[in-house]
Amino acid sequence: MSLTESHPPQEAPVRGRPRSEAVERAIIEGTMKLLEDGVPLAELSIERIARTAGVGKATIYRRWRGKEELFVDVVRSTEPPDPELPGTSMRDDLVVLLEALRRRGLANRTSAILHNVHVQMKTSPRIWAAYHNAVIAPRRRLGLEVLRRGQQDGELRTDVDLELVHDIVFGPMLTRSLLHPDAELPEGLAEQLVDTLLEGLRPVSSPMV
Amino acid sequence: MSLTESHPPQEAPVRGRPRSEAVERAIIEGTMKLLEDGVPLAELSIERIARTAGVGKATIYRRWRGKEELFVDVVRSTEPPDPELPGTSMRDDLVVLLEALRRRGLANRTSAILHNVHVQMKTSPRIWAAYHNAVIAPRRRLGLEVLRRGQQDGELRTDVDLELVHDIVFGPMLTRSLLHPDAELPEGLAEQLVDTLLEGLRPVSSPMV
CATH class of the missing domain: 1.10.10 (Arc Repressor Mutant, subunit A)
Structure with missing residues (x-):
């Protein structure tokens, strides 16, 4: 025992x-x-x-x-760490957040254990709640904060509910990573998504017509 | 036995x-x-x-x-039937497809059994594959077909991969229904999503400036 x-000498006891x-x-x-x-x-x-x-x-x-908290740290230890935001623009911050999501998606696919743990977590409501509170909820808050700054800075339209914009921005990558295990997660996907979403899906009408 | x-008299034996x-x-x-x-x-x-x-x-x-095929029909019997497409425009067809997804999401939430069966299906690769082949893959093909027609009719930009557009259109609703059990699925969400995606997230610049 x-x-x-x-204790490592450099580390003061925390809480x-x-x-x-x-x-x-x-x-x-x-x-x-x-x-x-x-x-x-x-x-x-x-x-x-x-x-x-x-x-x-x-x-x-x-x-x-308890077991729940330990598992959350186990899962976290296998995932790439959360990224630093560049803070240069909403667009750049969103690209970094989506790129982190893409990398976690790739990690989840290449590691059979990680994938398996994720699936099993969902069947245990207590472990899933602990993971949600410790990992998913803070990520969502961060995404919402980036979008809120974007609205303030005039990068994002203000007539759409921020929660909905959040799902519009992160939903496609989440769908690819978590729901379609065969879908591609190529490099550059984060940029392509953000720019396509900002611009919209309508064809750009030719200014000559 | x-x-x-x-046989019901009106029904000829099929296959x-x-x-x-x-x-x-x-x-x-x-x-x-x-x-x-x-x-x-x-x-x-x-x-x-x-x-x-x-x-x-x-x-x-x-x-x-076998068991797998039977379960697929059991799950299908509890879900609202797939909708008829109006065919008036890509926009209208997408709204109908997203509205069906929203209703399935609501059904999945209100029925604890249906939700439970979905979770359990995912832990059985054979049942999941059967459900995917019989239900999810045809829905995806239909969505892609609607988008392809939209490109042909000039309603959808042609410089983005259709598979990616599919995930952009359906990802947000899938995320809400399947990944965030607490997120709202209000009436009108399908229209709001499609119109926001077509228009894009950038603020509409005032023509006066």
Whole structure:
């Protein structure tokens, strides 16, 4: 148990939770290993994870309130990190957000485990709610904030509900990544989407006519 | 077994398969009843369905090649039927297709069983593939055909890949229905989506400036 008490010297305890990156990594990797071995999410217990990671159950509970929170971090550890926004324009920020979504879609496709975990998460309402609150909801808020700034700066029309604009911008990429596993996610898709959406689907009428 | 041999007089045997709507209905309703009672899709056997519906196993196999095909029809029986296209314009056809998607989304939300069956289907690759081939792929082909006609008639720009336009048009509604169970699906959403997408997200520049 002494391992769990050793803080890296540069790190102050956060919210009273003793931290040690090596231990956290061991626990997350132990969970991944069990998932890779085909253990269904529903059958993974904190006890089994503790045994696989070579730590005590208390060591896990000191870091995560429960199985749900731990899984959210496991899934996050396999996904590319969230990007920095350039802040140069709404258009550029949206391209960066959509590009991150495209990359997560690709990661989800190439990693059978990650895909499998996502599918299993959806069948567990508690784990799905934890993932939604920790990961999806903040992403949505960020997207809405970028769109709101776009309206203020005159880049986005103001006569359409922002929630709807959000789904218009992110829906096509989400559909491709999550609902059509065979659809292409080529490089440049993020730019193409944003520019097509800004311009609209109507043919550009020739100014000569 | 004699019940299964009785054809309604107005109906000729189709593709050599003896049909009786009453028997089919009993089998589909029997399957629904088992699902409503909480039996997981994976545990439903043709034998159990036959017993619940009061028919022999052969009666089921005469109508469906297997469990997968039967489930597809069970799911279809709970969904609103696919709509007729008005054919007056691409815009009108897209509105009708999106409105049907909105109604299916609402049906999926209000019926806990239907929702549950959808989630379970996704965890069974064979059932999902059968549903995809029988239901989703034809819908996608129809949407692409409407868009292709729109390009021919000058309603849709021709410089964007049709597959991408398809996801731009249907992605937002799919995202709302399937990925954000809390998002609103209000009346008029189909029209609003199509018109916003055709026009684009850029502010309409005032002709006076």
